[in-house]
Amino acid sequence: MSLSIDQVYEIAWLARLAIDADKAAAYARDLTGILDFVEEMNAVDTSEVAPMAHPLDQAQRLRPDVVTETDQRELFQSCAPLVEAGLYLVPKVIE
Template sequence: MSLTSEEVNRIAWLARLAIDSDKTDAYAHDLSGILNFIEQMSAVDTSAVSPMAHPLDQAQRLRPDVVTEPDQRALFQQLAPAVDAGLYLVPKVIE
């Protein structure tokens, strides 16, 4: 299994992750190596095996639908790079 530089760029776009254009080949090489390592899985027939989601096969717990957390928006917004009037600011999306 080997990835091309174009495929690396496509995956990087899906991940919304900028990678330096001069490093694309290096990523293609590393990722292809990792995919080859992973490829060992395909030698095993797992058609009759059920996937394991939780080691103890525990199901998700339910809880009563009641408010448990106080509103801390002001505190949380102190961490944001740009806010205004309680809103998180990003570059203009709609022209």
């Protein structure tokens, strides 16, 4: 696939990018190379390859789920201007 300079300008317009006229030919060549590489990758048969989220088969290291802070709800609600039934009351912002 070979991109024309007009197609490069169209792509730039869609991406809201400004392209200098003296660099448009280089962009066309580079984008053509990228699209050719994508076509080459799409041609590879990957039907026997299992999908993976990461190239290394490692287990995620997780920290233990332990409570590290004390409950300070009463303290925080005592400082709040309006509280009702354990909830903070705020002015209505949506009509």
